[in-house]
Amino acid sequence: MSQNAMNTVKKKSLLVQGYEVVIGFETHTQLTTASKIFSRASTAFGAEPNTQASAVDFALPGALPVMNKGAVQRAIEFGLAINAHIAESSVFARKNYFYPDLPKGYQISQFEIPVVQGGSVEFFVDGEKKTVRLERAHLEEDAGKSLHEDFIGMSGIDLNRAGTPLLEIVTQPDMRSSSEAVAYAKELHKIVTWIGICDGNMQEGSFRCDANVSVRKPGAELGTRREIKNLNSFKFMQQAIDFEVRWQIEQIEDGHEIRQATVLFDPDSGETRAMRTKEDAADYRYFPDPDLPPLMIGRDWVEQTRAAMTELPRVMAARFEADYGLSEYDAGQLTQSRATASYFEAVTASCGQPKLAGNWVMGELSRRLNxxxxxxxxxxxxxxxxxxxxxxxADGTISNNAARQVFDALWLGQASDVDAVIEAKGLKQMSDSGELEKIIDEVLAANPKNVEEVRAGNTKAFNALVGQAMKASKGKGNPAQVNELLKKKLG
Incomplete structure (x- = not known):
């Protein structure tokens, strides 16, 4: 963030409290088909410019689009994953606008009747469950790409990406903070990669998010929104939304009107800047594409897809709650990815301690991986x-503190066997009741004042005695046994 931006944030940060933030998302999800949505050209990333564009992609006269069944299949899978309605009949439309990288002068998309209608995405923010309603998800083709060669002062057009199948996922304006927006985007990213309809590579543009941001006084009508385009990382997403919110509030407080616009985020300055005025649907002059008949999806196709789909994250999370006694939040965290869920289940199957396994996967392991x-x-x-x-x-051989030392040795590759590390480092807990009793007697004899305070009902004094006993045992005393023996000795 630039110094000017930082100064603005400091000067105006308190003003956010008087406004409600309203955020909606449009996410362009590139589908994992081998060929494009209306042609047989390859969708592989990284080829030389214009080597993966067919006559259909170039919009040569007489070239007609043919629907890719694999793209429809992936749209159905997404609809089922979010509990949406799959339209039995949906229509493709021409979205008319003029960019150098749009060879036809229009984009084939869906407008009035999309293939996926409704649905919702659930996630947690700071332990609180949130739900974002989806308005729709529709199939469309991607545009090409403009290449700017600054060193020779020229620009070129690469149509390799033109016609790549996209599923555009549109939410209701249900999010109220940048934290909610990022949590939603991460959850959506998890869903589309989990079911395999998108590789989720944000750097390559496979998962591109546009955030529609507005502010209003609580209870007022929705404010004028500005769309932040092509957010390609969760970090930049939060920074961009936070800056845009502060900028809009500052403008309103200074008596200026917010005008609908498309803006870009500059990671170097930490600021958003207007790119063009925002178009409305009427500006695109939508009409049904005469070259494509309505897309018909039978119920048997939907049910066959449902039966063949992998266990969904929300279904797996519910199973974790039922089978392992986990909280809803923990089950959600452990199903953030299929790899995490598989790791957790393998650990649990081996040790039979699901809650401890969950705590270690979400805690120490996650911290080290990050x-x-x-x-x-x-x-x-x-x-x-x-x-x-x-x-x-679980069997009391080592304490949690000792376990972290063992984990460190395993992580750093200093050893591969847990018991060998415990033995080599002398971390085994003291569980001999006779030995512990002797230590506790000595601690009680050395701390008569604390003993009196405990018997008078002072819990802090009891904790102090526990600490003294653990110190005397050089940290090897079993904490549960120490507590039990102390309580017994103190009556």
Whole structure:
């Protein structure tokens, strides 16, 4: 963020409290078909410019579009994943506008009757469950790409991407903060990658988010929105929305009117800037595409797809709650990706301690993966190793603090066997009641004042005695046994 932007934020940050933020999303999800939506040209990323564009993509006279069944299949799968209605008949339309990278002068999309209608996405923000309603998801073709060669002062057009199948997912304006918006985008990203309809690569443009942002006084009508285009990382998404909210509030407070516009986010300055005035639907002059008949989807196709689909994240999360006794929040966190869910289930199957397994996967393991920028598939601690570690916690062999030392050794590759690390580092807990009793007697004798305070009802004094006993045992005392023996000794 630039210094000017930072100064503006400091000067105006308190004004946000008087306004309600309203956010809606449009997400362009590139589908994982091998060929384009209306031609047989390849969708592979990274080819030389204009080597993967057919006569249909170039919009040569007489070239007619033919629907890609695989794109429709993926739209059906998404609709089922979000509990939406799959239209038995939907219509393709021509969306007319003129850009250099749009060879036909229009984009084939869906307008009045989309293939996926309604549905919702659920997620958590700071432990609180949120629901965003979806308005629609419609099939369309992508445009080409303008290439700007600054060193020779020229621009070119690459039509390799033209005709790539997209599913545009549109929400209701249900989000009220940048945190909610990012959480929604992450959950949507999880869903489309989980069911395999999109690879989710934001850097390559496979998952592109546009955020419609407006502000209003609580209870007032919706404010004028500005659309932040092509947000290609969750970090930039939050920064862009936060800046745009502050900018709009500042403009209103200074007596200026917000005008509908399309804006871009500059990560270097941390600011949004207007690119063009925002068009309304009427500006695109939609009309049904005469070259494409209505898309007909029979109920048998939908039900066959439903039966063949993988276990969905929300279904798996519900199973984790029922089978493992996890909270709704923990079950949701452990199903953030199929890889995480598989890792957790493998650990649980081996150690039989689902709650401990969940805590370690969401806690220490997640922290280490984030710090080292690794995916869970690249974890330095295997499912078998973590299960063995959790078993030693559960049977009282080691404490949680000692377990973290063992985990460190495993993560750093210093050892591969949990029991060997425990033995080598002398981390085994003292569970001999006679030995612990002797230590506790010495602690009680050395702290008569604390003993009196405990008997007078002071819980802090009891905790102090626990700490002294653990210190005397050099951290090897079993905390549960220490607590039990102390309570017994103190009556």
């Amino acid at each position: 710090a080292d920028e690794k995916s869970i598939e690249e974890s330095s601690v295997s499912q078998t190793q973590l299960a063995s570690l959790i078993t030693r916690i």
